[in-house]
Amino acid sequence: MRAIIPVAGIGTRLKPHTHSTPKALLNVGGKPIIAHILDKLLEEGINKATFVIGYLGDMIKEYVEKKYPSVKTSFVEQEKMEGLGHAIYTAIPTFDDDEIFIILGDTIFDVNLKEVFKNKISSLGVKEVEDSRRFGVAVVKNGFIEKLVEKPQTPISNLALVGLYYVSNRRVLVDSLNELVKKDIRTKGELQLTDALQIMIDKGEKVTTFPVDGWYDCGKPETLLLTNQYLLSRKSFFKPRENVVINQPVFIAEDADVTNSIIGPYATISSGCKIKECIIKNSIIDSNSYVEKALLDNSIIGSNSFVRGAYKRLNSGDSSEVDFY
Structure with missing residues (x-):
């Protein structure tokens, strides 16, 4: 299995810290965000990872190669910030396994992924939230996702996507990403991963959800400090x-x-x-x-x-x- 980790974002909400340090290398709980992610992936038996880099990407490459020599890494550059779907699209040349696990580079999580992977069915991590307007959401029927919507202004589901995406069939994902880019399907001006996954679902791919109670965002100063609290409370x-x-x-x-x-x-x-x-x-x-x-x-x-x-x-x-x- 190969992990895909998009870390190309500028981290606008974390300025001034991200003027000189990429968001993924900000310290929380004693080590960079990306270190928490890689430690968890290694714990789950995933030792291949593609990093989609951009802003200050050389710093991420240098850190990962120095601190995690056991991880088989690939680095691809997202030259234009055109959305998460576009970021994953740029990583397609590195897809060398049938199973792909996508994880956002500013998300620290605590969930038993082995239980997710063993079923060999594509599945997206979700968490119940009160206000779903800030998230992509999943509409589920009979245990399978029927529809994915990016930041709906009218609440249609309280199952927020938390940035963990397991895809058991890489070929369907590649076809859907290619269609997304070829047809220039955009939501809120960007090529969204949720739209590519919706194309997969519309083509008949079965996609389930798995609960992620331990989801810790590092995208803003206040959430970075809350995540720091959680990590320190554990160790x-x-x-x-x-x-x-x-x-x-x-x-x-x-x-x-x-x-x-x-x-x-x-x-x-x-x-x-x-x-x-x-x-x-x-x-x-x-x-x-x-x-x-x-x-x-x-x-x-x-x-x-x-x-x-x-x-x-x-x-x-x-x-x-x-x-x-």
């Missing part, structure tokens, strides 16, 4: 340090220099960081950053950053009320 990593109070769960890299500080809960301190006289919680401090005398909450600090706060001097009388912003 805390740190070594005790003198004059440092650690409120678990946290991730503190072994080589991070942390002194006279309170760290956590839900704080990620990456490799090469120097933290001095700080209180940091629910935040991500990326690699090689220096933070001193700072009180941080719900914060994301990019790599190689320098942050210095300051103590305040007060001389306040009785019944005073003082706020710092």
Whole structure:
């Protein structure tokens, strides 16, 4: 089986972090998003992967080849951002297995894929949501998908597609992607993967759904921090340090220099960081950053950053009320 991982997007909603770092390499829970994805794929026995790259793609290629030499990788460039369907279309030359597993490059997931793969029936990961207008959705009848709709303004289903697509018949997928591009079938101005999958269904391909309760989006600052919370709640990593109070769960890299500080809960301190006289919680401090005398909450600090706060001097009388912003 080959995994297809589209990571060509610019990551507009995560600026300024994505000005210099591709979204897939942003740190969450102690390692880049793409590392969580690849670790899960290897755990499920998938060791072949195609990366659809674009913006800052060389950084992704360098990281994957260095950190995951056991993965048989291919890299294809999506020169124009014309939608997810177009991204997968560009990867067709690398399809060398009958079974294809597509996973979005900004999604961390927790689901038993072996149960999905063993049935040899194409299946899409879904999660029940209250407001389906922000998602592609699946309309299911008698256990099989009847219709796929991209971000419906009128709710027709609460089963949101979460970015996991298992296709058991690569030939049908290839034919559908070719038809999508040849006929220039667009939804909201883009060549959508949901439209290609709908072509498959219309041609008679049976497609089911599988529930994904553990679905963690990393596409916005607030969801990146929520995903950081989830990952740390599963596994805390740190070594005790003198004059440092650690409120678990946290991730503190072994080589991070942390002194006279309170760290956590839900704080990620990456490799090469120097933290001095700080209180940091629910935040991500990326690699090689220096933070001193700072009180941080719900914060994301990019790599190689320098942050210095300051103590305040007060001389306040009785019944005073003082706020710092």
